[in-house]
Amino acid sequence: MTQQDPSHIATxxxxxxxxxxxxxxxxxxxxxxxMALAFRCAGLSGEDHVLDVACGPGLVACAAAATARHVDGIDLTPAMIASAQARQAEKGLSNLxxxxxxxxxxxxxxxxxxxxxxxxxxxxFARPEQVLAEMARVCRPGGRxxxxDATPDEASATGFDEIERLRDPSHTHALPRATLMRMGCDLGLTRLDGASYELEVGLEDQLAASACEADAAQMIRERLTADAREGSDRHGFAARCDDTGEVRMRYPISILVWRV
Structure with a gap:
């Protein structure tokens, strides 16, 4: 499967x-x-012309536009671009x-x-190295x-991917942080300081925001509930039960920055 594979694009x-x-x-x-941590790591300034790749509904692009000179966003899905345009209009931004x-x-x-x-x-992305190379190509020398992205560790990466593919069939692979960093360095980019953080969400909230089928959602519930009750982390989400008994999951996130 390549990034141009029609079936993956359609999915x-x-x-x-x-x-x-x-x-x-x-x-x-x-x-x-x-969001603020990401912009600090990027060194976002009022002089920057920014490109948000796979911008989705424009959450990052619109936030960046409050500081940057201009922001462009590109996404594969027309419905996401329509959502981004509506967000821009709602916020009264003109530099997007x-x-x-x-x-x-x-x-x-x-x-x-x-x-x-x-x-x-x-x-x-089916070929993340191809997309990263494109990102570097359109970035000026000296730019960033x-x-x-979510970066599970090597031990839980397979289980992480299994859950995410059940939740969203367009998921390919969540890459460990070291793999992503090496990918940028292989392109000749210079590593800059990054960061990491976790995002915690209720399992039912995450499933409600997804478009997965009912049987897939039930499989996810069963697997992450078992992880939470057994105190294991087979799927890389550090699943736990809160005081109400709700299963909560954490996404391990890495910010990686390079200079071109």
Missing amino acids: TIDQFTRQSAAFAALPIHSDAEA GWHTGNVAALPWPEDRFDLVLCRYAVHH VMVI
């Missing part, structure tokens, strides 16, 4: 067309502390542009942007490339 568009409203409404996707397209072949010339970022999307 991704289908999933995120159905998820577009619920994805944007899930609080963890707009977490203010996580939106594009529908495949991020494996970005429609810009070389050396166009000061900061190229991608948040919570690399695990949907930033990737933010």
Whole structure:
């Protein structure tokens, strides 16, 4: 399967067309502390022309536009771009542009942007190294490339992927932090300081925001409930039961930044 594989593209568009409203409404996707940490790591400034790759409903792009000179967002799914445009209008922002397209072949010339970022999307790419190379290509020399994504450790990566594919069939692989970092360095990029954090969400809230089938949702419940009750972490979500008995799950997130 390549990034251009029609079946994977169709699955991704289908999933995120159905998820577009619920994805944007899930609080963890707009977490203010996580957003601020990412922008600090990126060194976001008022002079920056920013590209948000796989921008989804424009949460990061619109937040960046409050500081940056201009922000462009590109996403494969038209419904996500429509959601992003609505968010821009709601916030009264004028320094944004939106594009529908495949991020494996970005429609810009070389050396166009000061900061190229991608948040919570690399695990949907069939060939993440191809997308990262495209991000580096359109970033000017001296600019920054930033990737933010879930990064399970090696021991739990297989179980993590199993849960995420049940929840969202467009999921490919969540890569360990070291693998992602090596991917950037293999492109000749210079590693800068990054960060890591966790996002915790109730299992039922996450399932409600997803477009998975009922039987898949039940399989996820059973597996993560077992992890929580047994105190194991077979699937990499540090699942636990809170005081009400609700299962809660944590996503291990890494921020990786390179200079071009």
